Amino acid sequence: MFFALSKVLGFFALPSNLMISIGLVGALALFAGWVRLGGALLVISVLTLAVLGLSPLGNILLLVLEDRFPKPAxxxxxxxxxxxxxxxxxxxxxxxxxxxxxxxxxxxxxxxxxxxxxxxxxxxxxxxxxxxxxxxxxxxxxxxxxxxxxxxxxxxxxxxxxxxxxxxxxxxxxxxxxxxxxxxxxxxxxxxxxxxxxxxxxxxxxxxxxxxxxxxYRTRGYEDMTRPFRSVGEGLRRVDIAVREWVGLFVYRITGYTDALVPAPL
Structure with missing residues (x-):
């Protein structure tokens, strides 16, 4: 039961899925005659997808995790x-x-x-x-x-x-x-x-x-903190990976599955 619930919640924890879901709700609201609500939800969905997909946010979120543990010499x-x-x-x-x-x-x-x-x-x-x-x-x-x-x-x-x-x-x-x-x-x-x-x-x-x-590794290093993505799809994929991992860290810490929020080398 917990496994199935984690997969369902994990689907909506991905920013791309969440924003598309908000956009679909907005479209349904428009068809139902709730013009202001539907329009607002559609604008939020499109603008957020654009920002997440084109900005370097995904790289910034991943860099913190990728550089946490160095590779052995x-x-x-x-x-x-x-x-x-x-x-x-x-x-x-x-x-x-x-x-x-x-x-x-x-x-x-x-x-x-x-x-x-x-x-x-x-x-x-x-x-x-x-x-x-x-x-x-x-x-x-x-x-x-x-x-x-x-x-x-x-x-x-x-x-x-x-x-x-x-x-x-x-x-x-x-x-x-x-x-x-x-x-x-x-x-x-x-x-x-x-x-x-x-x-x-x-x-x-x-x-x-x-x-x-x-x-x-998905990033080159800290120079990627200012590198925008060439396509929305590429950027959204990076953001989804990063957010899923950060959500996993929070959930695992709360449930006691890990020994720290963001474990580091001893």
Missing amino acids: ENDNRPVAGIVVLGGSFDTIVAGARGEVALNESAERLTVIAELAKRYPEARIVFSGGQGTLFYSGATEAQVAARMFESFGIAPERITLEDRSRNTRENAVFSRDLVNPGAGERWLLVTSAYHMPRSVGCFRAAGFPVDAFPVD
């Missing part, structure tokens, strides 16, 4: 017991229907594993991701990841698949239960840079200490 040779990579890189609906490895814009979460598996040849590789959609069924992310890891040439005995999780908290809890990390072991956590604060917070709260290995 190239010369960091400390031993690694395992690498946990979070789901979110596959279009499981298309993958299930087509029988293909259908990657999305977060693909770097997966492709970096080929490099890390060679850099740390003794490390276990744990993929955490089930089926996180509400209305459509398809393959689990773990099923698709297994095929991709095989194409990387990673030995099957190194791979552990966690296929039940539907959100970041479940990623942390189910991965901890599956691998039972030992005291003093170093585990890397691979996910998108903007998603790293919430992810690390969940793993800490679950009693699974991890070192951040952020990937999939």
Whole structure:
């Protein structure tokens, strides 16, 4: 029930969906004869979509999160017991229907594993991701990841698949239960840079200490704080990603799923 409710509320938490919904209500109000109300709602919808889509707001909101956890130095040779990579890189609906490895814009979460598996040849590789959609069924992310890891040439005995999780908290809890990390072991956590604060917070709260290995950066740096977008669609996509992550941070903190509002390196 909580999962379904979170998906429904999450739909309206995205600025693009919310503004379109307001515009539709405005159009219905016009048809119903409520001209002033309908006109006001339509103006609010269009102007807000334009500002959000063309301004650098999405970049500003993401930069704070992306720069929270630095990537380990190239010369960091400390031993690694395992690498946990979070789901979110596959279009499981298309993958299930087509029988293909259908990657999305977060693909770097997966492709970096080929490099890390060679850099740390003794490390276990744990993929955490089930089926996180509400209305459509398809393959689990773990099923698709297994095929991709095989194409990387990673030995099957190194791979552990966690296929039940539907959100970041479940990623942390189910991965901890599956691998039972030992005291003093170093585990890397691979996910998108903007998603790293919430992810690390969940793993800490679950009693699974991890070192951040952020990937999939969406911004170049602070120079993007003044860079407008070339299209409304591109800007809205960036704002949606950022707002969804900030809302997730607030909700996870309130529910106790993370150890801080915006977790930071210890």
